[in-house]
Amino acid sequence: xxxxxxxxxxxxxxxxxxxxxxxxxxxxxxxxxxxxxxxxxxxxxxxxxxxxxxxxxxxxxxxxxxxxxxxxxxxxxxxxxxxxxxxxxxxxxxxxxxxxxxxxxxxxxxxxxxxxxxxxxxxxxxxxxxxxxxxxxxxxxxxxxxxxxxxxxxxxxxxxxxxxxxxxxxxxxxxxxxxxxxxxxxxxxxxxxxxxxxxxxxxxxxxxxxxxxxxxxxxxxxxxxxxxxxxxxxxxxxxxxxxxxxxxxxxxxxxxxxxxxxxxxxxxxxxxxxxxxxxxxxxxxxxxxxxxxxxxxxxxxxxxxxxxxxxxxxxxxxxxxxxxxxxxxxxxxxxxxxxxxxxxxxxxxxxxxxxxxxxxxxxxxxxxxxxxxxxxxxxxxxxxxxxxxxxxxxxxxxxxxxxxxxxxxxxxxxxxxxxxxxxxxxxxxxxxxxxxxxxxxxxxxxxxxxxxxxxxxxxxxxxx
Amino acid sequence: xxxxxxxxxxxxxxxxxxxxxxxxxxxxxxxxxxxxxxxxxxxxxxxxxxxxxxxxxxxxxxxxxxxxxxxxxxxxxxxxxxxxxxxxxxxxxxxxxxxxxxxxxxxxxxxxxxxxxxxxxxxxxxxxxxxxxxxxxxxxxxxxxxxxxxxxxxxxxxxxxxxxxxxxxxxxxxxxxxxxxxxxxxxxxxxxxxxxxxxxxxxxxxxxxxxxxxxxxxxxxxxxxxxxxxxxxxxxxxxxxxxxxxxxxxxxxxxxxxxxxxxxxxxxxxxxxxxxxxxxxxxxxxxxxxxxx
Numbered sequence: 001x002x003x004x005x006x007x008x009x010x011x012x013x014x015x016x017x018x019x020x021x022x023x024x025x026x027x028x029x030x031x032x033x034x035x036x037x038x039x040x041x042x043x044x045x046x047x048x049x050x051x052x053x054x055x056x057x058x059x060x061x062x063x064x065x066x067x068x069x070x071x072x073x074x075x076x077x078x079x080x081x082x083x084x085x086x087x088x089x090x091x092x093x094x095x096x097x098x099x100x101x102x103x104x105x106x107x108x109x110x111x112x113x114x115x116x117x118x119x120x121x122x123x124x125x126x127x128x129x130x131x132x133x134x135x136x137x138x139x140x141x142x143x144x145x146x147x148x149x150x151x152x153x154x155x156x157x158x159x160x161x162x163x164x165x166x167x168x169x170x171x172x173x174x175x176x177x178x179x180x181x182x183x184x185x186x187x188x189x190x191x192x193x194x195x196x197x198x199x200x201x202x203x204x205x206x207x208x209x210x211x212x213x214x215x216x217x218x219x220x221x222x223x224x225x226x227x228x229x230x231x232x233x234x235x236x237x238x239x240x241x242x243x244x245x246x247x248x249x250x251x252x253x254x255x256x257x258x259x260x261x262x263x264x265x266x267x268x269x270x271x272x273x274x275x276x277x278x279x280x281x282x283x284x285x286x287x288x289x290x291x292x293x294x295x296x297x298x299x300x301x302x303x304x305x306x307x308x309x310x311x312x313x314x315x316x317x318x319x320x321x322x323x324x325x326x327x328x329x330x331x332x333x334x335x336x337x338x339x340x341x342x343x344x345x346x347x348x349x350x351x352x353x354x355x356x357x358x359x360x361x362x363x364x365x366x367x368x369x370x371x372x373x374x375x376x377x378x379x380x381x382x383x384x385x386x387x388x389x390x391x392x393x394x395x396x397x398x399x400x401x402x403x404x405x406x407x408x409x410x411x412x413x414x415x416x417x418x419x420x421x422x423x424x425x426x427x428x429x430x431x432x433x434x435x436x437x438x439x440x441x442x443x444x445x446x447x448x449x450x451x452x453x454x455x456x457x458x459x460x461x462x463x464x
Numbered sequence: 465x466x467x468x469x470x471x472x473x474x475x476x477x478x479x480x481x482x483x484x485x486x487x488x489x490x491x492x493x494x495x496x497x498x499x500x501x502x503x504x505x506x507x508x509x510x511x512x513x514x515x516x517x518x519x520x521x522x523x524x525x526x527x528x529x530x531x532x533x534x535x536x537x538x539x540x541x542x543x544x545x546x547x548x549x550x551x552x553x554x555x556x557x558x559x560x561x562x563x564x565x566x567x568x569x570x571x572x573x574x575x576x577x578x579x580x581x582x583x584x585x586x587x588x589x590x591x592x593x594x595x596x597x598x599x600x601x602x603x604x605x606x607x608x609x610x611x612x613x614x615x616x617x618x619x620x621x622x623x624x625x626x627x628x629x630x631x632x633x634x635x636x637x638x639x640x641x642x643x644x645x646x647x648x649x650x651x652x653x654x655x656x657x658x659x660x661x662x663x664x665x666x667x668x669x670x671x672x673x674x675x676x677x678x679x680x681x682x683x684x685x686x687x688x689x690x691x692x693x694x695x696x697x698x699x700x701x702x703x704x705x706x707x708x709x710x711x712x713x714x715x716x717x718x719x720x721x722x723x724x725x726x727x728x729x730x731x732x733x734x735x736x737x738x739x740x741x742x743x744x745x746x747x748x749x750x751x752x753x754x755x756x757x
Binding site for chain 1: 487488490491501505506507508532533547548549550551552553687688690691692693694695697698699704709723726727729
């Protein structure tokens, strides 16, 4: 295969017009030939900057070199040392602002397609039945992990590899957290990718108990006192949706992105033979500009709607990944940027009929460093709609913090935890991921889960 | 999987089940609910807890078969198992956080409408265990829909049955019965009303007039039941609340029932359902707890 060292090997995708009507994965990934060609573009730097850009510090030149040399099993072994969920990270990490942003090849030309290569190795391993190895030496201590999203799965996997007896408690009926209820099938296939990586974590010896709501079904204190756990990791995420507080928000046809996506992804409402319904609007506005907003918009589109993204800042301020925005535009999502909702219009029966919006312009930078959007006078206009999906971010669920004595939280209800190892204000309790930071990314949660696993290992080793 | 250890029909389409769920049984209190998912394809159905036995590790639920999922559930029998059974969810009844001495001074009236009798029962039973006898009105359209009357009599002070058609007990709805009791000179300090939205609305309007503090239990559409989706949001005292984590019990005099009924309406009225058929297409099969009567 011919390789232009300055240009990345293009990755195959479903055509926009075709994929806009199905829930199959958009990106088809590299085949072996393409992966080896792309791997050959890596400079194998002695002082790899990319690795510094990775929250879990993966030996990136190492696993890429193995691909180039056609040693796929070795490539997977290297990846597995650093990450329990490579097929997921290869798909949903914001590589363009992490590893790939630091790639030396990217200074002149395209950065190496590190994410797509990670995905290739992980998919190859799964297709060839290769699984990470369970620890042979047991520590004889039990650790409880609360939540089976990226933070919990990573922490559990790391602790199991270190020989601990780990049980994950999941509140929902399926493990995976946001990987299952939040991120749609067309971006992250549930059966082939998520279930398979969860099975890998289980094959390390991790037990998963679903339908256990910590703070309700049992408490952290009971886990210590009655169930014999020596340490607890909280990776319960940021599950509570925010609303704007504008008039009309309780009308029929207004949903949180969480509800809309949970119905579709976790409850599989888009499949005819599942019982859970989903409201298939014809004219939908998604309010917000993050990855979750893109996911909700592209899901509504696939269910047959004409979809607007309504976001109060400009294009360069969109918090979503560039790739997601690009895919959304290709599929025909309409972007109403510098636009803010004022009121949801409701018909006489209580249903959404439209939304009053106002145009915005960017003023002085605010605390976040982004320019603050301010309303343009007399610029109000109406969008005719039947559905509004609020995607304004989420905050941590207080179920755990409110039932655990001695666990400090901050003003945003986030659990206070030490950055380097996730240690909280309660002895033996560690935390990481969105429960600590508020809504962030899969890979940052994984990084926190990994750091906390090290913290727990140190704590339990010292306790001996 | 969660095994069914007992099943009994209480009326033609209302049935009771004991389900083996030790974690829930050990930690649940009156006023809370569970979420049940029958099988892989089923919905998550919120159901109130009617009774529990921490030693046996079982939880009693009472279900009205009114949609695809609950009708399918009615076919399950002893020895079968439910795929998922999560809980306890929601806050426990505020009665449990009040000193028993205070409760003993109060005259409490429960108003139970139809299948709403199920979540009333554990509260009355708990009060009985604390030496407090509360009165209870059990109301329904007709005699065949009155449930748990004997069980209630064993733990309550006075039990009054009211049927709209007069086929059993007092002829009239629960509000008529409250007025009847008041006209007889009965006084109450607290009313706890659980039943259909329309019943709770009118009980709350009446008790506001009578100046009796009133607690209602809301059962709106839910998906996860842990605060994640916001589907169950309602307005209470001008503020948006989530029934699953802030409730399900609220001050009946502050709940915006009309707003709640509008949200429930999409599943209740013919227009609403026609629109849902169009919007949700083949994906709506009932079982949401809001279809049917």
